[in-house]
Amino acid sequence: MRTIKTPKGEVQLFPIERDLFIRIRQQLPYGIVGMQKQGCTEIEYGIVMQCDDEEVFGIKLQPVDGDEEQAHHLMQANSILITHALPIYLQNGFDGVMLPMPYLRDKGGCFESGIAMFIFPDPAGKEAQMDIPLSGAFDNRFGKGCSVMLTSFIDALKQSARETGISLYSVIGMEPRPRMQLGSLSFGYLATGNTLVAVKTTISDRDFSWTLLHDAGITRIQHMPSRPAGITKDDLRISKPEQHV
Numbered sequence: 638m639r640t641i642k643t644p645k646g647e648v649q650l651f652p653i654e655r656d657l658f659i660r661i662r663q664q665l666p667y668g669i670v671g672m673q674k675q676g677c678t679e680i681e682y683g684i685v686m687q688c689d690d691e692e693v694f695g696i697k698l699q700p701v702d703g704d705e706e707q708a709h710h711l712m713q714a715n716s717i718l719i720t721h722a723l724p725i726y727l728q729n730g731f732d733g734v735m736l737p738m739p740y741l742r743d744k745g746g747c748f749e750s751g752i753a754m755f756i757f758p759d760p761a762g763k764e765a766q767m768d769i770p771l772s773g774a775f776d777n778r779f780g781k782g783c784s785v786m787l788t789s790f791i792d793a794l795k796q797s798a799r800e801t802g803i804s805l806y807s808v809i810g811m812e813p814r815p816r817m818q819l820g821s822l823s824f825g826y827l828a829t830g831n832t833l834v835a836v837k838t839t840i841s842d843r844d845f846s847w848t849l850l851h852d853a854g855i856t857r858i859q860h861m862p863s864r865p866a867g868i869t870k871d872d873l874r875i876s877k878p879e880q881h882v
Contacts, residue, residue, distance in 0.1 A: 643847045650835065652859070657859060663877075663879055667685035667693065684864070687817070687867035695813070699808060700809065714804075715751070716739050717849065718803055722790065722796070731786050733757050734757040738822050740822050741820050749820070751808075758786060772784035775787060775813075834858070
């Protein structure tokens, strides 16, 4: 356990429980691998975003392009909005995995700084039992319940913008994109069920997100420090062992 001190009080960080780790791994299309740094006893995890030539797709809320300084300011604002929105989103209790993160893409001469959501609905989950208008496009591609999870998180972002006073940027498009087309991703938190999991690898008391979570009443968080990973199909025996029993 690690204790993080915030101006509002303490947040306790615990290693992820095995049952929760297995459930998350089952939901992800290519699973998770363990990654151990040389000379370090702590294990990091690789959330598999690429298997051979196949990439995991996210859904991006595309902003208007800007200059580099604007893009970095927007990325910080997006990080705050995402963190603030997650406890709101968790109230839905969706069983699938929601992994939202800010992204920054250098387009050569201009920058795209937005929010991407990697969404993995549970076919037997609450979200798969719900119907909303115009859900076919994303549900057909990502599984039944994706559109419900997507719109619920966008609603949470809008509520966060109202409550924090941080404007949510104008979205000019909402499209699926492979992970590599999103540029740099900032791993922060993952939501599943009523549980929030920290997936960031760098833990600091100066990270303002802990204060936001403490304000929302979240003071105990499981930790699965993660990075994006690429594997071959032969590695699926390790990353998705449930499929290779």
